[in-house]
Amino acid sequence: MNAYANVHLALEKMRVRALSAQRGSSPPPAGTDQDVDPEPPRVLVLGPENSGKTTVCKILANYAVRAGQGWTPMFVNTDPSEVGPFL
Numbered sequence: 001m002n003a004y005a006n007v008h009l010a011l012e013k014m015r016v017r018a019l020s021a022q023r024g025s026s027p028p029p030a031g032t033d034q035d036v037d038p039e040p041p042r043v044l045v046l047g048p049e050n051s052g053k054t055t056v057c058k059i060l061a062n063y064a065v066r067a068g069q070g071w072t073p074m075f076v077n078t079d080p081s082e083v084g085p086f087l
Contacts (some may be wrong), residue, residue: 004056004059004060004063005063007060008063008064009010010059011041011043011064012067012069013068014039014040014041015041015071016069017038018038018039018040018041020038021038021086022038028067037057039067043057043060045057054077054079054082057075059075060073061073061075
C-alpha cells in the first residue's frame with residue numbers, strides 16, 4: 001500500500017501544478033521537476049491477466065476523490081469482458 005500512496009502523492013502534485021497553470025498563477029515550488037509541463041496526469045496501467053490492474057486503478061481514483069480537492073478522475077476500463085452496472 002505504500003507504493004499506491006506514493007503514486008497517489010505524485011499524481012496529486014501533478015494535478016495541483018496543472019490547476020495552478022490553468023488558473024494562471026505560478027505553480028507551487030518544486031524540487032527537481034521544474035521543467036515538467038504542467039499537464040494533468042494521464043495514466044495507462046498495463047500488466048498480465050489477473051495482476052490487479054483494475055484494483056490499483058480503482059484505489060488511485062478513490063484516493064483522488066477522497067483527497068478533498070474536488071477532483072473528478074475518469075476511470076476507463078477497456079476490457080470488454082468486464083461489464084459495468086450500466087449494461
